[in-house]
Amino acid sequence: MKEVTMYKPLKKFLEAKGYVVHSEVESIDVMAQKGGEFLIVEMKIQFNLQLVYQLIERLKITDQVYAYVLLGKGGRWPKSYKKMCSVLKRLHCGLITLNQRTKKLIMEFEPAPFVSRKNYVKKKLAIKEFEGRSIDLNQGGSTRELLFTVYKEKAIRIAMYLFEHGASSTRDIKMKLDIVKTADILSKNYHRWFERVSHGVYQLTPEFEFFRLKYQEKINQLWR
Incomplete structure (x- = not known):
């Protein structure tokens, strides 16, 4: 038509x-x-x-x-x-x-006066994500690049700790890095970087090594 x-x-x-x-x-x-x-x-x-x-x-x-x-x-x-x-x-x-x-x-x-309503849930999530980031690793305007979120930053820090110290307990990692949800990140293993070797003890998988080599420059900015 x-x-x-x-x-x-x-x-x-x-x-x-x-x-x-x-x-x-x-x-x-x-x-x-x-x-x-x-x-x-x-x-x-x-x-x-x-x-x-x-x-x-x-x-x-x-x-x-x-x-x-x-x-x-x-x-x-x-x-x-x-x-x-x-x-x-x-x-x-x-x-x-x-x-x-x-x-x-x-x-x-029909045309009518518009009353703007703020979405406070989205606002809260955006502020939480903004304040949780320690460094700006993303390129504004990019759509196909990997995004470094607060969650990914924390997972990378945990992985780099394991990379330098080898298999470690959840308690030690949490104490050294001060990441409240350390146990949650390790157990859910969203990025498939971690594997449990015994109760409360984790080590890295080869998946993280591939990631580390690919994004080494950005990881170095985060893990100083």
Whole structure:
């Protein structure tokens, strides 16, 4: 379906609500009037950044601005639906959708003042991760590089202790490194670097040696 085929259902929908509707008005996709009220609709097959730019420009004309997008085949929302709605609500814009299969048009929500709600769980996790890191080993903007998290930092420190001291007890490692969850990291062995040789005593596996040689420069920054 093309954008031009989305227009007729929208025009019919707005006219049924008493609006006079015109398209392509000064580069605006759709403009409608009822009484002294104007509203603007920008159409796109799918939600994208170009649509956001257009909506921001239209907000300079009126507060009644809508995004009008096509639902996926089968009338299913894309995975990014919640993010799309969040962006539109933050812009104080409304959302109209067209079901590609049934041709049914729905006013999902209207423009309204947005009240920002902080996600305190995510905030707490982000602060905990930030404050727990001892050094910045990651490259900002990278997507395929290995990430050095707080958990990985602690696991590396434990592994390097074992590398230098050989098989050691959980108690000794915890006391020397002051890592509260030493026993948990060793027993869960998420990275498969550790193996238990006796009760409460661990040594390294060959897996860590491969990791150490590959990331030696970064490990040296962490383990000084």
